[in-house]
């Protein structure tokens with residue numbers, strides 16, 4: 024197992040072996056550790072001292088179900104703190120086959136390059152031919168040039184313009200460039216280093232083999248059983264995808280509506296997972312209600328959304344996108360939500376940050392809530408790099424500052440995902456205190472069978488959930504599998520799986536300790552970057568104004584938040 | 594043995610594969626929400642997010658006549 028270091032200033036590369044005491048560091052735990060060790064916390068995120076790391080999870084490459092995820096980590100231009108964002112797709116599998124645990128990009132350049140990594144070398148070619156193109160067209164050209172068996176990581180026009188909303192994407196198993204490392208402006212950091220695309224070609228590389236096959240297979244058997252037995256992974260996700268959440272959050276008063284002003288939307292049924300399933304089945308053609316983003320995923324939470332003729336519009340339509348581009352903008356027409364989602368994918372921008380930025384713009388009177396055409400035009404402005412497009416591309420916090428709007432649903436500069444935190448206070452605690460900025464994948468609490476509107480006990484629930492998130496994000500396991508993994512004592516089977524794969528004895532406690540250390544490291548980076556408890560708060564209006572649908576304000580006490588935030592001794 | 598009086602519980606399910614319930618189910622007085630769920634084939638805290646009268650239910654809550662139980666899909670979003 025190796026680390027590959029690529030200096031983009033000089034177009035040099037070198038390889039190092041992964042130290043054996045670091046084999047249990049993958050995904051988020053690895054990106055955060057490397058950024059903490061190698062990046063000055065006070066550096067400019069788009070400057071030469073920042074680095075960006077593409078890291079495989081510990082299990083990525085093993086072909087365990089839903090465990091082929093990769094993380095991208097850097098200092099974020101959006102939050103100014105440490106950031107990790109992860110995706111499914113096929114990059115991890117290819118990287119794993121080439122024997123790389125991580126690729127660390129350093130330096131800075133003004134032009135754009137395609138970086139081609141294969142089993143023998145790393146090459147660089149000018150990217151001029153694909154600059155300015157939409158993601159699907161750029162990916163087609165790259166596949167025509169490098170073949171359709173490679174993985175492609177790519178930024179869009181947003182990353183070329185180094186916008187805060189810029190994401191990095193990679194191909195799903197069917198060649199669609201729609202698996203995003205969405206959050207935190209990671210695409211802008213790629214852009215600052217002159218990386219337009221990274222091609223990973225594993226031709227001729229050997230398949231990865233577990234070091235201890237017997238132990239690995241034993242872990243696999245039990246892990247597969249856990250996925251099959253859990254209703255979330257065996258029934259909910261394959262049938263309805265994450266959009267199954269719409270009814271639940273609406274009922275909890277937590278479906279963000281009209282710039283997070285309330286938590287239930289009068290048209291929620293028309294953008295629900297059930298409605299989406301019905302539409303896809305009715306239209307048929309290329310549409311599919313279930314789809315796997317990577318080979319071997321048994322959960323298949325994704326989908327392919329077709330138009331009325333049955334032709335693919337885009338994939339996948341997720342709960343977060345429906346919440347941010349639908350109810351949050353007062354848009355209750357699924358086809359319109361999907362069209363905004365498609366455009367975000369083509370421009371490689373984070374749907375969450377972009378939906379929130381459009382919501383703040385609507386709140387500020389730039390357009391009416393519910394005005395689909397206006398929302399679409401703002402995205403087209405973003406593509407062209409017009410002044411309004413640049414502002415939207417700067418993210419929700421920037422839009423609020425420029426238009427003098429105080430109701431901005433963001434923490435540490437990063438927009439909230441589709442959970443109104445007054446309706447689910449545990450998630451409010453996560454948004455406030457995670458080093459990652461407002462991010463549901465940093466500590467999801469909605470599944471807890473507790474009163475989500477009560478402030479009591481939420482800090483503890485969030486703190487535990489924050490560790491669960493780090494475990495899955497570091498192992499490379501999809502967040503959708505976290506339910507079964509942390510049900511009963513299934514984590515011990517995961518420890519077995521990891522032990523068998525890397526050939527070291529790894530206990531359940533080792534995995535939990537890795538997560539604790541990662542969280543401490545991320546907070547330490549943010550402290551060094553100047554973060555204080557002032558950043559560990561929700562926006563003021565959520566403390567002062569009632570979310571009518573949930574009939575509550577955010578009232579978890581500051582002292583409680585501070586027990587687990589940036590200034591806490593963990 | 595004296596049997597407990599029965600109470601009526603209204604039930605609504607948004608879970609497609611757990612939706613085959615009559616609108617009203619009778620249970621013995623003093624039944625907890627958790628026991629009720631187990632009686633209708635729902636594994637507590639695994640198979641459903643359970644609401645009692647529009648609030649998330651706590652497992653030890655005792656059901657009252659005419660209470661409304663709502664079953665929602667248990668997922669973590671994405």
Ligand code: SF4
Pocket residue numbers: 089090111112260314315316317320321322323324325501502503
């Ligand atoms: S559950 Fe969904 S997001 Fe996760 S690996 Fe499978 S298809 Fe991809």
